[in-house]
Amino acid sequence: MNRIFKVVPVLMLFVLMASCSSVKVASDFDKNADFNQFKTFAFFKTGIDKAEISDLDKRRILRAIESELMAKGFTKSENPDMLVSIFTKSREKVNVYNNNYGYGPYGYGWGWSPYYWNSGYNSVSTSTEGTLFVDFIDAKKKELVWQGMGIGYLSQKMDKKEERINEFVAKIMEKYPPGMDK
Numbered sequence: 001m002n003r004i005f006k007v008v009p010v011l012m013l014f015v016l017m018a019s020c021s022s023v024k025v026a027s028d029f030d031k032n033a034d035f036n037q038f039k040t041f042a043f044f045k046t047g048i049d050k051a052e053i054s055d056l057d058k059r060r061i062l063r064a065i066e067s068e069l070m071a072k073g074f075t076k077s078e079n080p081d082m083l084v085s086i087f088t089k090s091r092e093k094v095n096v097y098n099n100n101y102g103y104g105p106y107g108y109g110w111g112w113s114p115y116y117w118n119s120g121y122n123s124v125s126t127s128t129e130g131t132l133f134v135d136f137i138d139a140k141k142k143e144l145v146w147q148g149m150g151i152g153y154l155s156q157k158m159d160k161k162e163e164r165i166n167e168f169v170a171k172i173m174e175k176y177p178p179g180m181d182k
Helices: 002-021 045-049 055-071 158-173
Strands: 023-029 040-043 082-098 101-104 107-110 122-138 143-153
Touching (some): 023 158, 045 082, 055 082, 055 158, 122 158, 143 158
Antiparallel strands (some): 082 122, 101 107, 122 143
8 A cells, every 4th residue: 555655656657747848839720721732841930929928039939930840841931822820828827736644642643634734745746738720821812721739848948848849849739731731
């Protein structure tokens, strides 16, 4: 029984760490669009300027998108088939961790004790959850044809920021073109 109490917290820590580092992605697209026609791209400055993040982070995101598109065979052009825009959102999450280990009159124990109220301990932490939207717009029709979205926790460490942005973009771009999911 003691062994279970030692293993469970370690397993929970691994699950927590894995869930914090992952990026959840989804995409939506126009089912009538011919994605084979898109060979060139350019960034849609008007849309990108509206993203409420620092210019440094915008450039990091755009470089990551450009790299992913070029790896898929696209070329950057002054007269593109497709325009690329981004949109971001973030929210602060407050996490309260509560353990229910009781401290009875005879030491450690489970449950409630009439001799000791509020047994156990609580800890509070905050984290920032970010959402990145990547939009592909048909340049001729000026219509949205594909949107990818990634949700995950943002790194507070400045040296890990670019790595995290690249991870977000790579996971989102796995969903393009539609029907080619891994």
